[in-house]
Amino acid sequence: MDEIWKEIEDIATENGGFIKTSQIEKIGISRQKIKKYVDEGALEVIKKGLYAIANDVPDEYVKIQMQSTKVIFSYGAALFLWDMSDRVPHQIDVTVPQGTNMTRIKNRNENLRFHYVTKDLYEVGITQTTSPQGGTVWLYDKERCICDLIRDKEKTEMQLYSQAIKEYFKGKPNYRKLLKYGKMFDIEDKIRTYMEVLT
Known part of the structure; x- marks a missing residue:
């Protein structure tokens, strides 16, 4: 590849495998050149x-x-990321607010499983890892x-x-936070039962 391509690769390396149009244009590369690289694969x-660089494997x-920006990893995907499940998810669970149009992202990612919740519940417990x-x-x-x-026990695989x-309970459980969330999700009694049995 040419010198321009080397500059694009450098941007990708600095940004975890991803490149924005604005970053490419900032160094004087035209949109036509970007389109050419896309058309060439x-x-x-x-x-x-x-x-992303086509042959690279950027962080999935x-x-x-x-x-x-609305996609939050949840259920099996979040459990895997927290090391609370040793199963690499084939279907990646994400939660989004009800009414969010996810058509484009669904079309691009067949391995995503969407969960829709009300906006007030959507924001509960969002963090980073x-x-x-x-x-x-x-x-x-x-x-x-x-x-x-606990809310969706019937829909969850028993082993997971x-x-x-x-x-969770053999680690460092945060009972205060768990009960606070339990009240919001109307499952406080079920959580108290688990706390009695497992602690």
Whole structure:
């Protein structure tokens, strides 16, 4: 590849494998040149104005979140990121506010499973952690994950459910936060039962 391509690769390296149109234009590379690289299969379009080097494997979790600021990793995906599940998720669970149009991101990512919640519940427990490839990602904290599991026990695979509950209670559980969330999700009594049995 040419000297211009080397500059694009340098930008990608500095930004976790991703490049924005604005970053490319800042160093004097035209949109026509960007389109040429896309047409040749050298650049992959992540979303409008965002690219990755086609043969590189950018951080999958970061790649998903860069497509929408509304996407929060939850359920099995969050449990995996918290080391509360040893199962690498084939379907990546994400939660978004009800009424959010996710058509574009769904079309680009067949492995995503969406959960929709009201805006007030959507914001409960959002935090950050590091993905397996070292990127910073948004997900629900451990207490929110436990509440989601208890709320949706019938829809959750038993092995995943049991491992996550055991891992949480044998770690450093934050009972105050767990009960606070439990009240919001109307499952406080169920949480108290788990606390009595597992502590």
